[in-house]
Amino acid sequence: AQTVTQSQPEMSVQEAETVTLSCTYDTSESDYYLFWYKQPPSRQMILVIRQEAYKQQNATENRFSVNFQKAAKSFSLKISDSQLGDAAMYFCAFIIQGAQKLVFGQGTRLTINP
């Protein structure tokens, strides 16, 4: 079975600090893509970052970066210099090559303290 586990239902961080959200996944496939999405109170699911499993280099997008450990099936998200606008639910997801189904975790609610 393909699953995603986000072990932290809630996290909080002080504004301007760094926070890391955890994600592990399970698949027997070797070719897949990993994503982090954020869902603020407006409910719009917004793509934060994407990682191809065949790439060893960790993806970065401005203040957002990932730590991708393929052997450990781990895909954590690091947010640097946290801002109030980063407050949201964060979902980890993956999709295997040739498939259409994104498999999502249950999400981590991130609170930013001013």
Next chain:
Amino acid sequence: ETGVTQTPRHLVMGMTNKKSLKCEQHLGHNAMYWYKQSAKKPLELMFVYNFKEQTENNSVPSRFSPECPNSSHLFLHLHTLQPEDSALYLCASSQEWSADTQYFGPGTRLTVL
């Protein structure tokens, strides 16, 4: 309008009503998706359309009926729903039908009384 839009944003309906959700993507994508997001549960894929053809039906009850008249528009027709169908319904689209980044709309919050 840009990206993926959904209407209405909120919908309250009785169990005997018939209503439709609409999704439109302005990205020139070829695949469109319906997801259901319930409290305390991961997002559930409901339907996938690729070039207007349904390519996946994830064991969804027949009271949900999708329609994709062209690659830019996707509908979800609802009839005789149950209270447990209350959820956020998200539409998404992607350029390619397989393993591509999916872009989401803002969702329709559905309440079934």
